Amino acid sequence: MSAEFDITETLDVKGASCPMPVVKTKSAIDDLAEGEVLEVVATDPGSVSDIDGWASGTKGVELVDQAEGDDVYKHYVRKTE
Amino acid sequence: MSTDTPDTPADDTPSRVELAARVDELEDALAEATDEDDAKKMSIIATKGTLDMAYPPLILASTAAAFGYDVTVFHTFWGLDILHEERSKNLKLSSVGNPNMPVPNAVAALPGMDRMTTRMMEKRIADNDTASIEELLETSLDMGVEFQACQMTIDLMDYDEDDFYDGVTTGVGAATALQDMADADIQLLV
Numbered sequence: 298m299s300a301e302f303d304i305t306e307t308l309d310v311k312g313a314s315c316p317m318p319v320v321k322t323k324s325a326i327d328d329l330a331e332g333e334v335l336e337v338v339a340t341d342p343g344s345v346s347d348i349d350g351w352a353s354g355t356k357g358v359e360l361v362d363q364a365e366g367d368d369v370y371k372h373y374v375r376k377t378e
Numbered sequence: 379m380s381t382d383t384p385d386t387p388a389d390d391t392p393s394r395v396e397l398a399a400r401v402d403e404l405e406d407a408l409a410e411a412t413d414e415d416d417a418k419k420m421s422i423i424a425t426k427g428t429l430d431m432a433y434p435p436l437i438l439a440s441t442a443a444a445f446g447y448d449v450t451v452f453h454t455f456w457g458l459d460i461l462h463e464e465r466s467k468n469l470k471l472s473s474v475g476n477p478n479m480p481v482p483n484a485v486a487a488l489p490g491m492d493r494m495t496t497r498m499m500e501k502r503i504a505d506n507d508t509a510s511i512e513e514l515l516e517t518s519l520d521m522g523v524e525f526q527a528c529q530m531t532i533d534l535m536d537y538d539e540d541d542f543y544d545g546v547t548t549g550v551g552a553a554t555a556l557q558d559m560a561d562a563d564i565q566l567l568v
Contacts, residue, residue: 312507316441320517323444355445 302361302373305333311340311369318344319351322374326358329376334361337372348372419448421562423555427456429469429499429511435568436460436514442564443521450562451518452555454528457568458535461527461542466511471496519545526550 308325310318318339325335337348345363352360357378364371392400420442424435435457439449459465473479473486473495485491503510509517519525526547532539539548559565 314506314508316437316444316514317509317517320440320444320521324521351441351444 302334302375304336304373305329307336307338309338310344311338313339314341315343315347319347322348322351322372323355326374326376331376331378334373334375337374339370339372340368342370344370344372348374417446417448418564419558419562420450420564421555421558421566422449422451423559423565423567424451424453424457424460425455426568427459427465427469429471429496431568432460432466432469432511433514435566436511436518438566439523440514440518440521443518443523447563449518449523450526450555450558451523452526452528452550452558454531454555458527458531458537460511460515461525461546462537463541463543465541466515466543469496469511471499515543519543526554528552528555 306325306329308321310321313321318337318341322335322337325337329335337344339348341347345365349360349363352358352374357376359375359377361373361375362371363373420438422435422439424432426432435451439451442449453461459469470492473481473491474483476486479486479495481491486495502508515525524547525543525545527537527539527542527550529549529551532548542548
């Protein structure tokens with residue numbers, strides 16, 4: 298993983314399935330300040346497409362990176378406004 | 379040939395000051411209009427109260443709220459049970475009339491079969507860590523989704539306003555739902 302950004306908070310949604318990874322990501326992002334990055338750790342394979350879709354369709358957030366590990370999917374979302 | 383010059387406007391021509399004021403007025407109106415349209419809207423009509431059919435409106439409502447949508451879910455007929463604090467915890471799955479069920483309709487119609495298929499479904503939901511109806515409803519309420527309980531059906535089913543989750547709007551009818559649908563970017567009947 299690149300070190301181009303610092304992770305401010307980590308959200309653990311392992312085990313949770315649709316729609317919870319997206320819904321909890323949204324709530325966690327609300328608590329961050331502009332420019333901060335949230336790391337989301339999920340086990341739901343659908344979260345790869347869902348968090349990408351949510352980030353592109355939502356104002357004020359940007360998907361910085363996504364990574365697939367051993368049965369976990371990591372998403373990095375920056376709050377942009 | 380006209381004798382008018384730009385420096386001497388005719389009496390009915392608005393002055394520069396008047397025009398500037400009018401431009402300000404229009405800019406304010408435009409800002410207000412675009413402000414109002416800033417958040418997208420979704421309107422869902424939930425009419426079903428079986429365990430399987432309670433999920434789609436709640437999943438879409440909470441997800442749309444995560445996208446920043448203003449969401450209204452109007453619950454009518456059996457859809458009211460989703461908002462009913464006690465009944466929402468006991469929603470049933472029908473084993474009859476669903477060809478995807480592992481048993482033929484003739485067997486599915488036997489007494490106790492709905493209870494059995496509901497238990498099987500509930501076990502799957504728990505094993506799979508799928509959110510419960512109650513959890514989805516509470517989450518959606520927290521995210522600002524407006525849940526409306528159709529007044530006509532409340533009376534028809536003989537429910538009480540206190541039977542519903544805190545935060546549920548009662549005393550609304552079809553006209554309210556129609557108004558929401560007219561204003562919405564997405565309208566769904568579930």
